[in-house]
Amino acid sequence: MHLSLIGMSNVGKTYWSKKLEPLGFTRFGCDDEIEKILGVADLSKWMRFPDTDGYRDREGEYLNAEEQTLQTVLNQLPDGDVVIDTTGSVIYLNPDLLNELKAKTKIVYLQAKEGMVELMIQKFFSNPKPLVWGDHFLPLDGENRDEALRRCYPELLKWRQEQYSQLADLTIP
Numbered sequence: 001m002h003l004s005l006i007g008m009s010n011v012g013k014t015y016w017s018k019k020l021e022p023l024g025f026t027r028f029g030c031d032d033e034i035e036k037i038l039g040v041a042d043l044s045k046w047m048r049f050p051d052t053d054g055y056r057d058r059e060g061e062y063l064n065a066e067e068q069t070l071q072t073v074l075n076q077l078p079d080g081d082v083v084i085d086t087t088g089s090v091i092y093l094n095p096d097l098l099n100e101l102k103a104k105t106k107i108v109y110l111q112a113k114e115g116m117v118e119l120m121i122q123k124f125f126s127n128p129k130p131l132v133w134g135d136h137f138l139p140l141d142g143e144n145r146d147e148a149l150r151r152c153y154p155e156l157l158k159w160r161q162e163q164y165s166q167l168a169d170l171t172i173p
Contacts, residue, residue: 007110009088109168
């Protein structure tokens with residue numbers, strides 16, 4: 001069985017993929033490989049925020065490294081049980097690559113329930129960390145970064161949930 005775990009950052013993809021290893025699953029952790037490709041030990045410090053100089057370039061480099069990582073994993077899928085621990089930004093990847101992921105694996109969406117989403121929002125605002133925003137960080141005139149983050153982050157999470165749901169073969173709350 002080939003599984004891919006998708007969902008928001010900190011929803012438990014790594015936790016559950018590691019729980020499957022002792023059961024005989026070969027685990028592929030995309031975050032670790034992306035860090036190796038980029039030569040970065042702390043991705044959030046490297047990525048920074050969407051209003052900083054060079055962010056779009058870093059976001060693009062990150063997504064290219066993520067595509068490279070996932071393509072490599074899909075090209076070398078071994079026989080037997082496999083679990084791919086994807087990133088929260090997997091939904092931004094090339095649609096052809098996502099179709100290949102869907103063709104070669106059963107995609108399991110680890111869904112953050114409403115209470116968990118609220119907790120994620122609170123945690124983000126108590127200690128904001130950079131992430132892939134795509135086109136979802138759009139400050140309004142006169143709005144500072146914190147105001148824009150407070151408005152845009154919940155919208156980003158809602159959009160991501162819809163994308164994960166559409167990509168998934170199975171959703172587990």
